[in-house]
Amino acid sequence: MNGIRAIVRKELADHFSSYRFLILFALIAMVSLITVYMVGLNLKTELRGIAKPKFVFLLLFTSSGSLFSLVQFVAFFGPLLGLVLGFDAINRERSEGTLSKLLSQPIYRDVVINGKFLAGVITISVMMTAIVLVITGLGLKIVGVVPGVEELWRILIYLLISIVYISFWLGISLLFSILFRSIATSALAALAVWIFFSFFIPLGASVVANSQVSQTETSDVSALVQRARIVHTITLASPLELYTHAATIIDPTRKTTRSIVAMGPMERLSLSRFSGPLSLLQSLFIVIPYIVTLIAIAVICFGISYVVFMRQEIRSL
Amino acid sequence: MSGKILIETENLTKIYNGRTAVDRLSFHLLEGEVFGFLGPNGAGKTTTLLMLLGLTEPTEGWVKVLGLDPSRNPIAVKSQIGHLQENMGFYGDLNAWQMLDFIAELNGIPDDSARERCEKALRAVGLLDEAEKSIRTFSRGMRQRLGIAELLIKECRIAFMDEPTLGLDPDATNRMMDLVEQLCQETNMTVLLSSHLLHLVQRICHRVGIMIRGKMVACGPVEQLAREKLGIDNDAYTLEQVYMKYFEEGRP
Numbered sequence: 001m002n003g004i005r006a007i008v009r010k011e012l013a014d015h016f017s018s019y020r021f022l023i024l025f026a027l028i029a030m031v032s033l034i035t036v037y038m039v040g041l042n043l044k045t046e047l048r049g050i051a052k053p054k055f056v057f058l059l060l061f062t063s064s065g066s067l068f069s070l071v072q073f074v075a076f077f078g079p080l081l082g083l084v085l086g087f088d089a090i091n092r093e094r095s096e097g098t099l100s101k102l103l104s105q106p107i108y109r110d111v112v113i114n115g116k117f118l119a120g121v122i123t124i125s126v127m128m129t130a131i132v133l134v135i136t137g138l139g140l141k142i143v144g145v146v147p148g149v150e151e152l153w154r155i156l157i158y159l160l161i162s163i164v165y166i167s168f169w170l171g172i173s174l175l176f177s178i179l180f181r182s183i184a185t186s187a188l189a190a191l192a193v194w195i196f197f198s199f200f201i202p203l204g205a206s207v208v209a210n211s212q213v214s215q216t217e218t219s220d221v222s223a224l225v226q227r228a229r230i231v232h233t234i235t236l237a238s239p240l241e242l243y244t245h246a247a248t249i250i251d252p253t254r255k256t257t258r259s260i261v262a263m264g265p266m267e268r269l270s271l272s273r274f275s276g277p278l279s280l281l282q283s284l285f286i287v288i289p290y291i292v293t294l295i296a297i298a299v300i301c302f303g304i305s306y307v308v309f310m311r312q313e314i315r316s317l
Numbered sequence: 318m319s320g321k322i323l324i325e326t327e328n329l330t331k332i333y334n335g336r337t338a339v340d341r342l343s344f345h346l347l348e349g350e351v352f353g354f355l356g357p358n359g360a361g362k363t364t365t366l367l368m369l370l371g372l373t374e375p376t377e378g379w380v381k382v383l384g385l386d387p388s389r390n391p392i393a394v395k396s397q398i399g400h401l402q403e404n405m406g407f408y409g410d411l412n413a414w415q416m417l418d419f420i421a422e423l424n425g426i427p428d429d430s431a432r433e434r435c436e437k438a439l440r441a442v443g444l445l446d447e448a449e450k451s452i453r454t455f456s457r458g459m460r461q462r463l464g465i466a467e468l469l470i471k472e473c474r475i476a477f478m479d480e481p482t483l484g485l486d487p488d489a490t491n492r493m494m495d496l497v498e499q500l501c502q503e504t505n506m507t508v509l510l511s512s513h514l515l516h517l518v519q520r521i522c523h524r525v526g527i528m529i530r531g532k533m534v535a536c537g538p539v540e541q542l543a544r545e546k547l548g549i550d551n552d553a554y555t556l557e558q559v560y561m562k563y564f565e566e567g568r569p
């Protein structure tokens with residue numbers, strides 16, 4: 001492909017030198033560090049005097065300190081990173097007149113959008129890898145356990161899932177930057193979609209579930225289970241939920257991707273919980289549908305942007 | 318001028334939501350000539366150029382650039398045509414060097430010769446001293462000249478210049494036209510020039526085409542048009558008179 005290197009190089013330079021990227025990176029890095037630091041300290045006190053259970057290292061990612069766990073944080077704020085990287089990708093070029101300049105050079109039209117997406121994915125990968133590495137280092141220092149090979153594999157898979165998830169949001173914002181001429185409109189639309197999936201779908205799911213299952217007999221187990229099932233089905237429409245499920249790869253003690261019960265520190269570290277960890281392959285088997293769905297929606301989203309962009313009239317400003 | 322046909326169109330038509338912007342245009346561009354593309358605002362000049370480049374699909378008719386269809390062979394066509402746009406955009410954060418480097422890379426010019434070509438182009442347009450400044454700080458005329466430099470590093474056979482003198486001061490306008498003329502003579506570049514400055518067009522163009530509301534109403538050397546339209550045989554005509562005559566006739 002002619003010119004894709006040139007475009008990726010330029011986009012990367014733009015991303016890494018832009019204030020918006022630096023601010024966002026600082027924000028995400030700071031929050032993750034604080035979260036992991038607190039989780040680490042908690043773990044350290046909890047672990048004092050008992051034998052260190054297997055996989056304790058992975059708890060750094062999954063257990064919540066005072067507010068939320070790292071996985072939850074990425075699920076919630078990762079989208080912002082994707083959106084910020086893409087919401088003005090095409091329409092800014094359009095309004096500044098550089099899009100038609102790019103396209104009068106001897107490159108195929110799709111090189112522009114491919115290059116932008118690729119540069120975004122690289123940026124996301126660099127950022128997430130940096131954060132995961134720092135967390136791993138910090139964990140080593142605070143908790144004092146060295147992760148095993150399997151744990152490292154799990155962390156790596158988790159990293160890849162996160163990159164796909166954030167790339168999906170990049171695809172969404174890229175699509176909006178093609179559809180809307182105005183940068184403000186595409187930014188707003190992207191935010192609206194984020195809020196819709198993050199807040200309204202879970203909210204709507206419980207409203208629907210409540211209307212289906214009467215709440216009076218709370219002791220009725222079958223009603224509770226049915227309610228949980230309805231909520232689960234509806235929330236699967238949300239990428240955030242898909243990601244949360246897929247991210248359970250990082251917890252080998254999870255026999256399902258669902259978490260109905262909240263655990264206290266005693267249960268969290270109890271021996272029975274660690275007695276039957278799943279093998280990596282088994283864990284992978286559980287989450288693979290979610291991973292595939294995540295990849296699929298990211299690809300579909302990019303595919304739509306691609307088609308729309310290829311058919312668009314260059315001059316329609 | 319060799320008389321070889323570089324660009325040819327037949328019944329080229331573009332309809333934007335029911336409005337005809339270009340109406341059954343048939344014309345050709347000869348190697349080595351400077352062709353003046355004239356017409357009132359909204360006549361369809363820019364639309365035509367975009368169709369010749371393959372940036373806009375024609376509604377009907379066909380274009381051949383160097384024997385190729387621009388929508389089928391976009392790369393081959395675009396690597397032969399340099400395009401100076403009507404509303405030129407630049408990346409304001411870059412400086413002139415970086416901008417030209419980027420264009421060179423997009424054109425697949427190898428790194429070792431790119432630097433040299435950039436320097437040559439910057440010198441030709443007189444921007445070498447200001448090349449380290451970011452484009453954001455450039456004046457209108459400097460941007461216009463940078464646009465020409467972008468066109469030069471491509472070393473293309475054909476150049477489309479859509480109002481290259483827009484917003485330039487009289488002196489810069491003259492120098493711009495001299496530059497175009499010089500390019501044509503030195504590199505045998507073929508130029509399709511759209512402009513509203515009729516006296517300059519008359520000075521440097523070998524042939525002109527007058528477009529009114531999407532139709533090419535006249536095409537040929539200025540003296541020929543003057544003879545046909547004004548009945549003047551000597552040099553006592555101006556392109557302005559010819560143009561106004563066609564314009565009056567084309568009025569609805």
Ligand SMILES: Nc1ncnc2c1ncn2[C@@H]1O[C@H](COP(=O)(O)OP(=O)(O)OP(=O)(O)O)[C@@H](O)[C@H]1O
Nearest residue numbers: 315316317333338357358359360361362363364365
């Ligand atoms: N994207 C578009 N959608 C609808 N109509 C368009 C579009 N682009 C151009 N037009 C119409 O096509 C016609 C020709 O426009 P064009 O820009 O080619 O004129 P021009 O000859 O370049 O004029 P000028 O001298 O002002 O640059 C105009 O009537 C314009 O309104």
Ligand SMILES: [Mg+2]
Nearest residue numbers: 362363403479
């Ligand atoms: Mg125009």
